[in-house]
Amino acid sequence: MSVKKTYSEINEKIKKGEAVVVTAEEIIPMVEEKDAEAVAQEVDVVTTATFGPMCSSGVFLNFGHSDPPIRMKKVWLNDVPAYSGIAAVDAYLGATEEKEKNGEGLYGGAHVIQDLLDGKKVKLRALGTGTDCYPNKEVEGYITLADINEAFMFNARNAYQNYAAATNSTSKTLYTYMGVLLPKFGNVTYSTSGQLSPLLNDPEYRTIGIGTRIFFGGTIGYVSWNGTQHNSNQKRTENGVPVGPAGTLSLIGNLKEMSSEFIKAAVYEKYGVSLFVGVGIPIPVLDAEMVKKVAVKDEEIYTLVIDYGVPKRGRPVLARVSYAELKSGHITIEGKQVPTAPLSSIKKARNIANILKDWILQGSFFLQEPVQSLPANNSVGPMKLKGACEE
Amino acid sequence: MKRRFTMKFQPESTKKPLTYHLIKDYNLKVNILRADITEGQEGRLLMEVEASKADLDKGLKFLESEGVTIIPLDQHLKWDKDNCIHCGACTAVCFSGALQMDRNTWEVNKDSEKCIVCGLCVSACPLKIITVEFR
Ligand code: SF4
Ligand code: SF4
Numbered sequence: 001m002s003v004k005k006t007y008s009e010i011n012e013k014i015k016k017g018e019a020v021v022v023t024a025e026e027i028i029p030m031v032e033e034k035d036a037e038a039v040a041q042e043v044d045v046v047t048t049a050t051f052g053p054m055c056s057s058g059v060f061l062n063f064g065h066s067d068p069p070i071r072m073k074k075v076w077l078n079d080v081p082a083y084s085g086i087a088a089v090d091a092y093l094g095a096t097e098e099k100e101k102n103g104e105g106l107y108g109g110a111h112v113i114q115d116l117l118d119g120k121k122v123k124l125r126a127l128g129t130g131t132d133c134y135p136n137k138e139v140e141g142y143i144t145l146a147d148i149n150e151a152f153m154f155n156a157r158n159a160y161q162n163y164a165a166a167t168n169s170t171s172k173t174l175y176t177y178m179g180v181l182l183p184k185f186g187n188v189t190y191s192t193s194g195q196l197s198p199l200l201n202d203p204e205y206r207t208i209g210i211g212t213r214i215f216f217g218g219t220i221g222y223v224s225w226n227g228t229q230h231n232s233n234q235k236r237t238e239n240g241v242p243v244g245p246a247g248t249l250s251l252i253g254n255l256k257e258m259s260s261e262f263i264k265a266a267v268y269e270k271y272g273v274s275l276f277v278g279v280g281i282p283i284p285v286l287d288a289e290m291v292k293k294v295a296v297k298d299e300e301i302y303t304l305v306i307d308y309g310v311p312k313r314g315r316p317v318l319a320r321v322s323y324a325e326l327k328s329g330h331i332t333i334e335g336k337q338v339p340t341a342p343l344s345s346i347k348k349a350r351n352i353a354n355i356l357k358d359w360i361l362q363g364s365f366f367l368q369e370p371v372q373s374l375p376a377n378n379s380v381g382p383m384k385l386k387g388a389c390e391e
Numbered sequence: 392m393k394r395r396f397t398m399k400f401q402p403e404s405t406k407k408p409l410t411y412h413l414i415k416d417y418n419l420k421v422n423i424l425r426a427d428i429t430e431g432q433e434g435r436l437l438m439e440v441e442a443s444k445a446d447l448d449k450g451l452k453f454l455e456s457e458g459v460t461i462i463p464l465d466q467h468l469k470w471d472k473d474n475c476i477h478c479g480a481c482t483a484v485c486f487s488g489a490l491q492m493d494r495n496t497w498e499v500n501k502d503s504e505k506c507i508v509c510g511l512c513v514s515a516c517p518l519k520i521i522t523v524e525f526r
Contacts, residue, residue: 051476052478053517105519175514179480179483179484179515180480180483180484180511180514180515182483182484187483187484189480189483264476264518265518266517266518267517267518267519268517269514269515274517276476276478276517327494328494329492329494339483340483341479341480341482341483341492342478342479342492342497343478343479343480343483344478345476345477345478345479345497346477346497347476347477347496347497347498348476348477348478350497
């Protein structure tokens, strides 16, 4: 008899404290020793995680009403503009938005988010036009995360399923969101937790979908939608693992419950601001098929090495390498040995996978079956600008 | 032996081409890692010197006789390890091998001995927790 488990059966085990939970790295040797059926019998949940810079992140905030009330048309938090083209005292602060006048060192939305999480006072300034119902035209003062009504992180694109590695063929140093790329193939950077990465362990989105409950920035969050540029049509290897950037997730969670240990502001010099986001996703071991997916290892995950020295959308692909090669410390490009370095923290990803594992073992985290699957045949198109704008 | 020093001097106080003499008269291999000289003010030169112990001592005596203050350095890169997330971005640019990723624990380790204070990791660290400091 082949093993078949449902979400409710697994949740029942979690409730009783009987669920067997391992991380996506711990399951690899288990599958090498036993067959998939036996492992499916034994293990109920596999935890995956990633901790990397994710630019498409930000927070919705509601400041509460001032007296007299204001309808905010422009909002700044510590001099970083937030978007307030929504209801009166709602705003969205994007992680990559920068302070209008930056002095030495960049400061942006990501830093405001981290300051809020650290309990620091943040300067709020807002301008309105003054209306009959919202007569106030300006407010200025300090807020803290505890003071405001709602604060939730809502990220448009996180947890990229595979991402291309970067290198530089030119003779000058490039400062990019893929780190500092040294001239003449001086280095290669890559950003993924590989065999521990959420979507690489459920490559065809069987269990990760809209509504999936996750670890998000130190608290419980949810998958709210597919992320932007969700490219489920990417080419795949036999085990379903995409060979380049593919699926993405849009995530949501309560900022007030998050911790700056798992949400960190980042600055990439001469590029801009980004936000490190910690994400952990549990994968239910529904059957032996699922075991084969979560058993994926770095040797079986491939990505492309792209030349960031070519300033075009279609940057040339220089090599196809496995994460095992990337993680070994060097790869060969055009006959040259090039050192490699990660940009996302594997140490932190392991930490998150273990925390999520503990939450499940302690019975404080239950699995949520997706209410809808992620789109299966999505492609990413280029910008389709038509015609010139006439003034 | 290889040693690193900061030389502190008044630019106008010495007329002799110091590094020339160090190399020519005292047999020192001199590598200037960083120069920090503000017009009319005290200058600082961070250098790595390779020589035999005897030559080095003589060379340093010569510098002192020229009014140069010598500050031996062992660590001039400040790394706030407690706040490090071990992302590895700094290891991408560190060619001296001073900052290295342990590929088992995936933690960054620092070997100050190897650091040539090129400053590249300071630019590369997204958390801005590495600083180069003159002592
Ligand atoms: S780049 Fe900064 S945060 Fe990342 S590992 Fe190096 S020192 Fe730590
Ligand atoms: S200053 Fe240069 S040599 Fe020293 S640790 Fe940083 S990158 Fe490496």
